[in-house]
Amino acid sequence: MWSGTPLFPLGASTIAERVDALYFFLIAVTVFFSLLIAGLIVYYAVKYRRRAPDAVGERIHGSMLLEIGWTVVPFLITMVIFVWGASVYFAMASPPAETLNIYVVGKQWMWKFQHLDGQREINELHIPVGRNVKLIATSEDVIHDFFVPAFRMKADVLPGRYVNIWFHATKPGRYHLFCAEYCGTRHSGMIGEVIVMEANEYQEWLSGGGPEGSLASAGEKLFADLACNTCHRPDSAGRGPVLSGLFGQTITTQAGERVVVDEAYIRESILNPSAKITVGYQPIMPTFQGLVTEEGLLELIEYVKSLKTTPQIDTK
Numbered sequence: 001m002w003s004g005t006p007l008f009p010l011g012a013s014t015i016a017e018r019v020d021a022l023y024f025f026l027i028a029v030t031v032f033f034s035l036l037i038a039g040l041i042v043y044y045a046v047k048y049r050r051r052a053p054d055a056v057g058e059r060i061h062g063s064m065l066l067e068i069g070w071t072v073v074p075f076l077i078t079m080v081i082f083v084w085g086a087s088v089y090f091a092m093a094s095p096p097a098e099t100l101n102i103y104v105v106g107k108q109w110m111w112k113f114q115h116l117d118g119q120r121e122i123n124e125l126h127i128p129v130g131r132n133v134k135l136i137a138t139s140e141d142v143i144h145d146f147f148v149p150a151f152r153m154k155a156d157v158l159p160g161r162y163v164n165i166w167f168h169a170t171k172p173g174r175y176h177l178f179c180a181e182y183c184g185t186r187h188s189g190m191i192g193e194v195i196v197m198e199a200n201e202y203q204e205w206l207s208g209g210g211p212e213g214s215l216a217s218a219g220e221k222l223f224a225d226l227a228c229n230t231c232h233r234p235d236s237a238g239r240g241p242v243l244s245g246l247f248g249q250t251i252t253t254q255a256g257e258r259v260v261v262d263e264a265y266i267r268e269s270i271l272n273p274s275a276k277i278t279v280g281y282q283p284i285m286p287t288f289q290g291l292v293t294e295e296g297l298l299e300l301i302e303y304v305k306s307l308k309t310t311p312q313i314d315t316k
């Protein structure tokens with residue numbers, strides 16, 4: 001309804017309606033009480049104005065009913081805002097089980113995207129309409145913030161961590177992408193576009209790119225180039241843990257801690273291998289800090305994810 005007005009961004013995701021409804025509710029509450037208070041100030045100023053030069057105000061001894069009223073009513077209103085806001089927040093914060101995953105790396109001053117099929121983009125993100133998309137985002141340097149107003153979606157992208165951002169685009173089109181965290185001289189230039197396409201157009205677009213092959217196959221190559229495969233062998237004869245079927249599992253560390261093998265754990269194990277050693281293994285792996293780029297880490301992660309459980313070969 002506001003599409004002609006640049007004051008309010010177009011809504012193009014499932015969460016947009018819910019955010020807008022809450023937003024308009026907050027505005028309505030604010031307008032109602034502002035008018036009520038301003039109106040009463042004027043009304044009482046007129047009603048109780050001094051009529052004679054020596055008039056003295058009546059003594060008031062308070063009103064329990066009024067005290068309870070203006071405590072309970074605002075409490076209930078703020079609880080409505082809290083519960084409503086929390087439910088929208090949880091919907092935004094928990095991605096559904098089935099998602100199309102895309103990796104995002106922010107750096108001064110650009111957004112880099114990597115699709116699982118191998119396509120890479122800078123400051124442009126192509127996605128299909130009507131599907132749950134999950135961005136797994138990190139930063140190469142400082143804190144950036146991924147912001148698509150039309151999706152009502154905004155999240156800090158932090159160095160050394162993976163942030164999950166998800167949305168479900170409802171309308172094909174091109175939407176602004178901003179960096180919403182001041183990140184240096186050219187912060188204002190760290191912008192781009194999210195291009196939402198019909199499913200068939202998206203398939204066409206996907207098949208048009210990716211000369212380097214899928215992310216996982218690039219990771220497999222890197223895995224061999226870095227000689228990871230000398231210790232992480234597919235059978236249990238290697239000096240490092242077998243990686244097949246490892247993703248999503250829970251392992252026990254030497255410290256007795258239970259850790260889920262997710263993107264962040266694999267990343268940490270590459271950059272700071274001795275942080276969480278699997279029980280039964282020696283802390284012999286060297287760090288790969290400085291040897292693998294952020295993109296390289298994502299390729300390795302995708303490679304580990306792609307390793308499905310293979311039947312264990314008994315060598316004895």
Ligand code: CUA
Nearest residue numbers: 144179181183
């Ligand atoms: Cu990146 Cu501001």
